Amino acid sequence: MTILQIDGLSKSFGGVQAVRNVSFSLAEGEIVGLIGPNGAGKTTLINLITGVFPMSAGRIVFQGRDVTGQRPYQAARRGLARTFQIVQPFAAMTVLENVVAGALFAGAAPSRTEARRQAMEHLEFAGLAAQAERPAASLTLPSRKRLELAKSLAMKPKVLLLDEVNAGLNTAEIDQALDTIRRISARGVTIVIVEHLMKVVLSLSQRIIVLHHGELISAGKSDEVVNDPRVIEAYLGSKFAARHGARPA
């Protein structure tokens, strides 16, 4: 069943066309990888879906409802949560309070007490329970990324957009993060993962969407997409793509 449908999404900043006529849909419960070279428009696409910028053209349907033109807080309350590439904690608040904010405002927890209880659960899930009472600013980068995850889980998302949650992590930390993402998926949350590390994308996602210069150039099963000449060209240049195409792998 389709949970999120994007139709002809476009965005231009002045003369720069950052996202051009992108359409795709997400089925409930799947993990989809969103990849593309630097500057392809991946983060812009996420910002458009969650209403950070108004889109220039296009339509977004979430759970059968037209949500075009929604603002970020509305997206959050409807169950469209996202994490930031550059982590955005409420720095002077405690780790617990950060997660309580998600549970209380977007997760619609009935009371502060209930929000705290839920927040503690999510912190335990993310492996941050021991740091609950520390200020968020004191966390290390991997812990901050886990805090972002706990915060977005507290929002009770139906679709979770993960914008480079693994950037800046070492191999051991990435394995841990992968495990966490799989466990979130097992709860029935639909996940879009923006990622540069192909190892991560390939091991997690059932489908992959590729953006290049703001356009969707390829979409499909993981192995099909990575062998698509247009994708190889986008990443490695036309010369390499031609040689690669001449000698089928």
Add this chain to the structure above:
Amino acid sequence: MKRLPYVAFVLWFLLLAAVPFIASNYFVKIATFLAMYAALALSWNFIGGYTGYPSFATAAFFGLGAYTGALLQNAGMWVGLAWACAAIVVTVFAALIGFAILRMRGHYFAIGSIALVEALMLVASIAADLTGGGEGLNVKIMPGGPNYIGRVFLYTMLGIMLAAFITTVLVDRGRLGFGLRCIQQNEDAADMVGIDTRRYKTAAFALSAVFCGAIGAAYASWVAYISPTDSFSILLTLKVPVMVLLGGPGTVLGPIVGSAAFVMMEETIWARYLDYHQAVLGLVIVLLIFFLPGGLLRIFTRRRVAA
């Protein structure tokens, strides 16, 4: 430890309320100013402290309240009702204006809010038929003699201070206060966790206006004469944020501590150095920024963390 702010407030309130019975009219007047500035500081704390928006609109709300109250009173309205109407008018004004200027952040918002003071002052100066223009406006003097009037206004200001404090406590403990703190920390992230930031900011701005409007109206009745420069005073609009920063922004007790320290400093030191007192204000601001960015209360909390 958690109850300390409330105990301190009640003691301060009782002390100010007892002044007419233990001291002369001079001290009654100082107590009235203490209550008035405490209420103005508590008001600013909603937008400047909890939400982190550097508002300089205090004098705009105060002046608008003063003129609204004075005009209604001169038109024959009962004093108390005139004050209440002034508070309502100012709150509606703040909500409408806030919706527009709260789109700006940081310095832009600060300048926008200070422009509000200037614009209203010009309106009060130009609309001479209604407001008396630069000549000012006389307000009916209350009957009852100076002793009686002094007490009436002390208890009026104390009442407004109490209302502002109770509102602060409710906001501080509630959902609104938590949401405002999130906005103060990181507005984009606040939006992303489901906080309707525009509505929350407008609510904070309106809360910062309601008591200022009532105080302005009460002040107009108290001094019985208002003028544009006196009502829409830039000095007032600067003093109130400094008081809150002095005490501790975004805390329940900070505005009380800050306003008390500031008014007492004004009375004891500056009154003796009339030529330099604005220089002293400048010095206080600079010292605050460098040495006490968290306010006087932070000295105690710091010590508590260390211990």
